Amino acid sequence: MKVISSIDKVLAKIEETVCLVLLTAMIAVITLQVLNQAVLHIRSIVWTEEVSRILFIWSIMIGSSLAARKGDHLTVDFIYTHFKGNAKYILRVIILIICIVTCAYIARSGVYLVMNDIKRNKFFGVTLWPMWVGSVSVPIGFVMITIRYILQLISESIEKFRKDKTEEGGEN
Numbered sequence: 190m191k192v193i194s195s196i197d198k199v200l201a202k203i204e205e206t207v208c209l210v211l212l213t214a215m216i217a218v219i220t221l222q223v224l225n226q227a228v229l230h231i232r233s234i235v236w237t238e239e240v241s242r243i244l245f246i247w248s249i250m251i252g253s254s255l256a257a258r259k260g261d262h263l264t265v266d267f268i269y270t271h272f273k274g275n276a277k278y279i280l281r282v283i284i285l286i287i288c289i290v291t292c293a294y295i296a297r298s299g300v301y302l303v304m305n306d307i308k309r310n311k312f313f314g315v316t317l318w319p320m321w322v323g324s325v326s327v328p329i330g331f332v333m334i335t336i337r338y339i340l341q342l343i344s345e346s347i348e349k350f351r352k353d354k355t356e357e358g359g360e361n
Contacts, residue, residue, distance in 0.1 A: 190348075193343055194344075208251050239314070257338060268280075288334075292338060293331070296332045299329075299330075
């Protein structure tokens, strides 16, 4: 359990740092554009919109992994809240497995998206950066989310196993 907790904390620290850097860079780019137009009255800096969009996409993908860690994703838990004990645990396991499979599938599809962008030699219109610079955020983000859900499944299963062992020992 300590290993899983350590992995979780290290991943969270990396994700938080990356999100902080991305959001700071995005704010700096947007501020540059606003100050340029509002104060200096100079012609628009054309690359700022494209760069801020790429930074925004990356921050969403990395931030989604943090949201998965904290359980902050949108959920419909009407049915889930009516279950108790083992039934609730089994439903939670099923939900986590569905999340893992779905996110892994999206990550795999994201790899094909990146490969397609590389194969077709696609570029952004203004910066002329390769299109895969933005699209690679999809497989990376969903791999990270998949890892988060796997860690949750393992830690919740260990907790359930320990709780069941404690309850069995208490009955003797």
